Amino acid sequence: MKMTGAEILVESLRKEGVDLLFGYPGGVLLGIYDTLFDSDIKHILPRHEQGGIHAADGYARATGKVGVCFGTSGPGATNLVTGICNAQMDSVPLVVLTGQVATSLIGGDAFQEADIIGITRPIVKHSYLISNPEEITTVIKEAFHIAASGRPGPVVIDLPKDIMAQKAEFKYPAKVDLPGYNPTVKGHLGQIKKMLRMMEGAKKPVIYMGGGVVISGANEEMAKVSELTGIPVISSFLGKGGIPGTHENYIGWLGMHGNYASNMAMAEPDFILAVGTRFSDRSTGRLDGFAPNATIAHIDVDPSSISKNVKIDVPIVGDVKAVLKQVLAEIEKYSWDKNLTSRKDWMAKIKAWDKKQPFGYDRKADIIKPQYVVESIYKVTKGEAIICTEVGQNQMWAGQFYKFKEPRQFISSGGLGTMGFGFPAAIGAKLGCPEKEVFDIAGDGSFMMNLQEICTAVQYNVAVKVAILNNKYLGMIRQWQNMFFNNRYSECCLDCQPDFVKLAESFNAVGMRIERKEDVEGAIRESLKIKDKPVIMDFCVDRDENVFPMIPAGAAVNEMLLK
Amino acid sequence: MRHTISVLVENKFGVLSRISGLFSGRGYNIESLSVNKTLEEGISIMTIVTSGDDAIIEQIIKQLRKLVNVLKVRDVSQMDHIEREMMLLKVRTEKTNRSEIFNIINTFRGKTIDITNNSLVVEITGAKDKLMAFVKVLEPYGIIEVGRTGAIALSRGSKPTTDFK
Ligand SMILES: Cc1ncc(C[n+]2csc(CCOP(=O)(O)OP(=O)(O)O)c2C)c(N)n1
Numbered sequence: 001m002k003m004t005g006a007e008i009l010v011e012s013l014r015k016e017g018v019d020l021l022f023g024y025p026g027g028v029l030l031g032i033y034d035t036l037f038d039s040d041i042k043h044i045l046p047r048h049e050q051g052g053i054h055a056a057d058g059y060a061r062a063t064g065k066v067g068v069c070f071g072t073s074g075p076g077a078t079n080l081v082t083g084i085c086n087a088q089m090d091s092v093p094l095v096v097l098t099g100q101v102a103t104s105l106i107g108g109d110a111f112q113e114a115d116i117i118g119i120t121r122p123i124v125k126h127s128y129l130i131s132n133p134e135e136i137t138t139v140i141k142e143a144f145h146i147a148a149s150g151r152p153g154p155v156v157i158d159l160p161k162d163i164m165a166q167k168a169e170f171k172y173p174a175k176v177d178l179p180g181y182n183p184t185v186k187g188h189l190g191q192i193k194k195m196l197r198m199m200e201g202a203k204k205p206v207i208y209m210g211g212g213v214v215i216s217g218a219n220e221e222m223a224k225v226s227e228l229t230g231i232p233v234i235s236s237f238l239g240k241g242g243i244p245g246t247h248e249n250y251i252g253w254l255g256m257h258g259n260y261a262s263n264m265a266m267a268e269p270d271f272i273l274a275v276g277t278r279f280s281d282r283s284t285g286r287l288d289g290f291a292p293n294a295t296i297a298h299i300d301v302d303p304s305s306i307s308k309n310v311k312i313d314v315p316i317v318g319d320v321k322a323v324l325k326q327v328l329a330e331i332e333k334y335s336w337d338k339n340l341t342s343r344k345d346w347m348a349k350i351k352a353w354d355k356k357q358p359f360g361y362d363r364k365a366d367i368i369k370p371q372y373v374v375e376s377i378y379k380v381t382k383g384e385a386i387i388c389t390e391v392g393q394n395q396m397w398a399g400q401f402y403k404f405k406e407p408r409q410f411i412s413s414g415g416l417g418t419m420g421f422g423f424p425a426a427i428g429a430k431l432g433c434p435e436k437e438v439f440d441i442a443g444d445g446s447f448m449m450n451l452q453e454i455c456t457a458v459q460y461n462v463a464v465k466v467a468i469l470n471n472k473y474l475g476m477i478r479q480w481q482n483m484f485f486n487n488r489y490s491e492c493c494l495d496c497q498p499d500f501v502k503l504a505e506s507f508n509a510v511g512m513r514i515e516r517k518e519d520v521e522g523a524i525r526e527s528l529k530i531k532d533k534p535v536i537m538d539f540c541v542d543r544d545e546n547v548f549p550m551i552p553a554g555a556a557v558n559e560m561l562l563k
Numbered sequence: 564m565r566h567t568i569s570v571l572v573e574n575k576f577g578v579l580s581r582i583s584g585l586f587s588g589r590g591y592n593i594e595s596l597s598v599n600k601t602l603e604e605g606i607s608i609m610t611i612v613t614s615g616d617d618a619i620i621e622q623i624i625k626q627l628r629k630l631v632n633v634l635k636v637r638d639v640s641q642m643d644h645i646e647r648e649m650m651l652l653k654v655r656t657e658k659t660n661r662s663e664i665f666n667i668i669n670t671f672r673g674k675t676i677d678i679t680n681n682s683l684v685v686e687i688t689g690a691k692d693k694l695m696a697f698v699k700v701l702e703p704y705g706i707i708e709v710g711r712t713g714a715i716a717l718s719r720g721s722k723p724t725t726d727f728k
């Protein structure tokens with residue numbers, strides 16, 4: 001039986017197991033929306049395409065499934081651009097479907113025509129322009145495969161209006177045929193053995209755990225490698241949750257606002273096993289101060305991440321989980337007793353750093369400290385909530401004061417640092433994991449960037465909690481101006497802002513304002529009782545609090561400012 | 564260091580812009596880029612001449628391999644290889660110097676393919692150094708314009724340069 005392009009598209013999405021997607025209609029998408037009207041796929045209507053794609057991103061990060069979203073041609077598609085780049089930077093699997101004007105009009109500056117394939121070319125894993133209805137099934141099959149396999153990322157598919165109306169036979173391919181795309185899964189055994197020999201001989205080794213551990217679900221294998229060898233684990237920002245934050249071998253998070261012990265430790269290891277990380281500048285600090293004496297082995301599914309920023313001695317290309325399994329199969333053949341005393345001394349040295357300088361703040365202050373809000377959320381949710389963040393100080397405090405038990409519990413825009421990401425991402429995460437509590441730890445500035453999505457959360461009864469750490473500042477901007485620009489607070493003050501409680505109420509959501517420290521915990525507990533609506537909590541926190549420790553731009557990991 | 568990289572690609576929508584965009588977006592240098600069909604249906608070959616230190620060349624090759632429509636990438640400069648480029652060159656001539664110019668063309672094994680009273684068009688192939696030397700020698704006479712194809716390259720011997728099967 002022949003079907004229209006739109007029908008083929010929707011049926012292909014079902015074949016890929018899509019049961020939820022985020023989209024915003026428009027002229028060229030009307031045929032597809034007419035088909036979706038009869039479909040059992042749940043469609044979520046955000047209030048801005050950017051909200052839709054970040055929600056798809058949050059859904060993907062929380063569930064490990066591919067997130068799917070639609071935007072119409074022209075402005076609908078360009079509104080998706082930030083979300084596409086965000087997903088590319090943090091390796092999030094998305095299939096992004098954009099409407100396009102009819103093929104006969106392409107190139108003529110038609111109404112709502114934008115060359116979205118051209119615009120997004122540098123920020124996608126791959127992209128397609130559909131040119132006939134026969135190829136839709138193959139493209140969808142390939143797109144889901146490419147988005148989810150290897151190093152995940154966004155795939156954009158541009159759908160010209162006329163093709164969606166043309167008819168073809170529905171034939172879904174059983175397999176993909178992509179001769180130029182074969183991500184390596186298993187690691188090279190010789191390299192693994194070489195890595196293990198170096199690790200065995202190391203006296204001050206460190207495991208540097210990145211987001212790849214979370215993405216590949218290698219949490220158990222990662223913990224085992226550390227436990228069997230007694231090697232401390234230091235994570236990147238997005239590596240959080242790769243092993244539990246409470247694990248005795250977990251030292252913390254490396255980088256600009258990471259903990260003292262992690263950063264100090266990274267200045268002097270003799271060996272690093274880096275796992276699923278891209279050595280971002282926010283993590284490494286100035287490169288000549290980053291582990292200058294270490295030999296480095298690096299496991300990563302993306303060969304181009306290896307030796308990109310930091311020279312690697314033993315590259316191991318492969319899926320992190322598959323390679324760590326291979327490592328575990330070999331590990332007993334090596335002697336982990338040989339350098340045991342040195343490694344124990346090393347661990348003790350790191351723990352002493354941590355003891356001397358843990359994350360802290362003035363716990364006795366009467367005013368609400370933003371860190372106290374995060375700590376209270378941690379306490380009330382028993383460390384089991386999914387925590388999304390916005391960008392800025394709020395994001396750093398969320399990272400510092402919430403310990404994650406599991407992978408996929410921490411959802412934050414790491415690579416792109418997108419303000420306005422956290423709230424829609426939280427909506428997507430909650431839709432994907434309805435049994436979990438989901439918080440967006442927000443800044444007052446960031447929340448304003450996508451607060452229209454309160455409406456979406458109300459419409460679909462998404463009970464996310466937004467905890468605004470309201471300092472009436474673009475706080476991270478203020479902090480830099482405070483520390484490096486002589487207190488010249490240029491355009492960072494947000495004294496003019498809405499009444500967030502009334503704002504929430506006007507959307508039919510729940511709003512709370514918390515002005516006293518003694519009300520913080522109670523408000524969070526209260527919010528958890530609300531199961532059918534979003535809750536917007538406006539925490540009036542100390543305006544002048546700064547995030548410490550801090551590695552200033554251009555400094556080395558052990559050149560932290562502590563206050 | 565100058566490197567000649569041979570890239571076998573599926574002849575799919577947008578593949579050229581993905582590759583040229585990769586170079587511009589990541590700040591890699593392109594000296595020349597030539598694209599042509601191969602004998603295989605649907606498969607094209609690009610020859611890219613670029614330069615950079617070892618780390619940059621390694622990244623260029625890895626980034627190219629990451630593209631879904633790229634089948635094979637070889638750094639031809641690492642192999643025993645032959646590299647050629649063709650140039651068309653239009654030079655000013657006068658009655659008095661024409662035979663002098665013919666001599667130069669013959670020495671470089673160029674071919675004269677168009678003559679007027681006051682100009683010549685020459686076709687010449689060779690490696691980059693030869694072409695540059697030719698240009699330099701003719702410069703005093705007044706070069707009107709040049710057209711160049713960019714380099715193409717094959718390995719020596721019976722094995723194919725970029726065998727993707
Ligand atoms: C879309 C976007 N624009 C600008 C920035 C630069 N920026 C980084 S943090 C920040 C301030 C964020 O303010 P707020 O959300 O109130 O968070 P706070 O630092 O106060 O916790 C800004 C403007 C950004 N990261 N993203």
Ligand SMILES: [Mg+2]
Nearest residue numbers: 443444473475
């Ligand atoms: Mg703020």
